[in-house]
Amino acid sequence: MSAGRRSGLSNRGVWIAILLVSLVLAGVVSFYAASTPDGLTKVSEDQGFARTETTHESDGSPLAGYQTDGVANGRLSGGLAGVAGVLVVLALGSGVMLLVRRRPHGGEADAEADAPDSERV
Amino acid sequence: MHVPNGFLDAPTSVATGVVAAGAIGLALRGARRELDDRTAPMAGLVAAFVFATQMLNFPVGAGTSGHLLGGAIAAVLVGPWTAILCTSVVFVVQALLFADGGITALGTNIDLMGLSTVLVGWCVFRGLQAVMPKRTSLVPVQAGLGAFVSVPVAALLFTALYAVGGTADIPLDKLAAAMVGVHLLIGIGEGIITALAVGSIIAVRPDLVYGARRILRARELEIRPAATSGASS
Numbered sequence: 001m002s003a004g005r006r007s008g009l010s011n012r013g014v015w016i017a018i019l020l021v022s023l024v025l026a027g028v029v030s031f032y033a034a035s036t037p038d039g040l041t042k043v044s045e046d047q048g049f050a051r052t053e054t055t056h057e058s059d060g061s062p063l064a065g066y067q068t069d070g071v072a073n074g075r076l077s078g079g080l081a082g083v084a085g086v087l088v089v090l091a092l093g094s095g096v097m098l099l100v101r102r103r104p105h106g107g108e109a110d111a112e113a114d115a116p117d118s119e120r121v
Numbered sequence: 122m123h124v125p126n127g128f129l130d131a132p133t134s135v136a137t138g139v140v141a142a143g144a145i146g147l148a149l150r151g152a153r154r155e156l157d158d159r160t161a162p163m164a165g166l167v168a169a170f171v172f173a174t175q176m177l178n179f180p181v182g183a184g185t186s187g188h189l190l191g192g193a194i195a196a197v198l199v200g201p202w203t204a205i206l207c208t209s210v211v212f213v214v215q216a217l218l219f220a221d222g223g224i225t226a227l228g229t230n231i232d233l234m235g236l237s238t239v240l241v242g243w244c245v246f247r248g249l250q251a252v253m254p255k256r257t258s259l260v261p262v263q264a265g266l267g268a269f270v271s272v273p274v275a276a277l278l279f280t281a282l283y284a285v286g287g288t289a290d291i292p293l294d295k296l297a298a299a300m301v302g303v304h305l306l307i308g309i310g311e312g313i314i315t316a317l318a319v320g321s322i323i324a325v326r327p328d329l330v331y332g333a334r335r336i337l338r339a340r341e342l343e344i345r346p347a348a349t350s351g352a353s354s
Contacts, residue, residue: 089171097206098161
């Protein structure tokens with residue numbers, strides 16, 4: 001795949017960059033996100049069906065509402081929740097991908113998918 | 122666009138849950154063809170990135186806001202089957218840990234914000250790719266347009282679900298107009314963020330972008346017989 005490469009950035013370099021960007025967005029930038037109601041919430045208020053919303057089963061979660069339980073500082077509370085979320089999603093997402101790749105059967109698909117490995121840098 | 126508990130009745134929520142489970146089942150098989158040693162680590166990271174950007178509500182007009190849904194960007198970066206898995210992971214974590222999007226509405230949210238934006242985003246993206254010049258520099262534009270279209274379509278789909286199983290008796294034409302109106306604006310944000318993010322990766326490692334590989338492969342095949350023409354980029 002050398003034709004596709006325009007820089008010396010390695011696979012690992014790109015992966016770390018995406019992770020860092022995600023952590024900064026969720027951990028820091030999220031504090032500055034708009035706090036006005038989201039599109040559907042606003043429409044439900046305007047159209048008069050917001051009242052049909054019922055309680056959430058996870059309201060007691062320590063991270064409910066993207067805030068960390070027991071952390072008073074809003075910036076820290078939201079930031080921690082964001083970082084925790086990114087890491088949990090990364091772990092769960094990567095786990096699913098590992099499972100998908102590991103499942104036996106379908107050897108022909110594996111052979112095809114593994115072909116580019118020889119070109120890895 | 123996270124649907125809370127209570128907006129849709131139980132039969133509709135069960136039906137959307139069945140659709141979501143079926144889609145995830147198919148995606149678990151389909152993703153095998155998309156995942157190799159380079160894309161598998163990308164997939165987990167793309168899920169994390171989508172989660173992060175969903176925390177970033179941007180203002181759209183009067184007193185409302187929106188955030189990235191992420192199906193289109195995930196599909197272009199890691200492939201549509203894998204994207205269904207990525208977005209589903211995000212919605213599961215949001216519902217279970219962050220109380221964002223009801224648990225009885227989890228299937229609805231996976232269908233609306235994941236499945237539908239992946240399908241629409243990917244189809245628009247591939248359609249544009251088929252008719253536009255085969256250049257990797259166009260991939261971010263095509264991805265952005267796919268992302269833009271996917272958001273109002275998801276809003277329409279919500280309206281359709283509400284028509285079937287909404288728990289309040291409200292005029293559906295007004296609901297459709299309000300949903301599509303605000304989500305056209307959110308779609309613009311979705312398109313811009315998608316184009317910028319895909320563009321950043323295309324700029325350094327286009328081969329890591331699933332949606333660009335077809336073009337890269339075609340180019341490699343073309344270059345060899347005519348190596349002197351200097352056709353690169």
